[in-house]
Amino acid sequence: MAATGSTNDDVAALARAGEAEGFWLRAETQTGGRGRHGRNWQSPVGNLFTSTIIRRQTGEPPAASLAMVAALALHQVAVAYGGGGRVRLKWPNDVLLDGAKLSGILLEAVDDAVVIGFGVNLAHRPENLDRETASFAHAGLGAPDPAAFLSDLADALAYWLGRWRGEGLGVILREWRARAHAVGTPLRTTGADGHQIEGLFEGLDDDGALKLRLADGTIHILHAGDVFLI
Template identity: 30%
Template sequence: MKSHDQLLNLLKRHPDQYVSGAMMSQELNVSRTAVWKQIRKLETAGYEIEASTKLGYRLLYSPDEINSERLAESHSTARFGQSIHYFEQVKSTQDSARALAESGAPEGTLVLAEEQTGGRGRMGRGWVSPQGKGIWMSMVMRPHVPIHCAPQLTLLTAVALCRSLRRLTELPIGIKWPNDLLIRGKKISGILLESAAEDERLKYIVAGVGISVNLSEGDYPEELLAKATSLRIEAGQPFSRSAIVAEFMQEWETLYDLFLQEGFNAIAALWESLSVSIGQKVRLVTPQGELEGTPVGLDESGAIRVERADGSLVTIFSAEMGEPLNRS
């Protein structure tokens, strides 16, 4: 058994108690320096361990494991999440899923990683994705729809994730246009859809989703704490990552099939009911410049309709939406 596994077993044998460094050193027959190094390894793997100069070490949190085989059996989807590729570490689940898509992977093929070293969000931003605490995933989609429908699938993914998370956590999660999930103004999830087209039709879409599930405040850089949070921080308790993925897959496939059969209108209505953007005066940074206005709803393409101060309506297809300007 590896020394860090022995150390972990020792900490688990003393739940909610401190174990002195001297005791660890003696039981494991290693130096105090070696104990400290193994503690660091456990923390890198997602364990949270409290250290006290006088008392020793105490295990505060153990990451839950994602078992890909049990996960595939835990939901009754026909396609989504039925083929799972699980990795301890990848640069980006998007890159891995795109390679699978190019090699002919079927729709619903899911890539899950415990850790991303180069996770990215919209507009090329980085994403905090420590090992064992979040859900970092990408899925291959092959919808038989025109290219212009791709933005609608981004909104659909946000609706599916928001609805499934609200059911499981009972937290007040809402959607900021187009696809950020927020709790009380702080971001808990991001969604990135990247597509490949052929002959004016979508060849495939790779839908990347990052969910901050069991991150603690210490996992975030200080500058992000004012605008980022996790389900665990907000609820005061950890959640099963496998249960979240299974619930999400079920909801995602249900809404996707509804979209393919009946079009975007039903999805748009669900999105608007979950939106935290509608009715809030905001500043938007578009490729054409900045503007202020109040979002009033989606159009048939998935673009946001914004009412200006003079009462005119403008349709925004791509923009960075700021915080509400009229929040008290």
């Protein structure tokens, strides 16, 4: 579609109405796009704005780990579109290009489904944010066609979703770690209460939570919050 308020809102309504897993919706632009915690998401024409539906099944890993499944899928496509080794993951689902934020991934529970929204900076990158941002065009990689990029993203998500269901969370965490910034990377975390903690990236625990080594050598476990590279 040409424009909408939010692809996540549209797809959530379709999920409640019974739309099947695998449905994707793409908009050229959004008037009410949002990121985590309701933050405004800039939506200029030329970038990718899309959402899809995952139907929960018995015996699956925790729904929250779909954030890493989505990140692996987007990482795969970003690498294929020229990013190569310049693309890395940051907990839990940020895809970085040259260390700067390339995308946003928003998961929202809707009854027995999870709606996953992707905003990917293809032609444009937002400015005046609290972190560095990147786009394919700004990085000298050209601006991919949003429709073609979506087709490849849908295939990649289906692949990683199949591995998540068939092989379990352990393989997803292992593959995520292999694509993340190095152990020992300095990070700053901000919890829901605004409290900030600085430390070194120590990897993930068995549930996918972030492990942060503090200055005194203790390990802090973060289950939710914002993470920034220092």
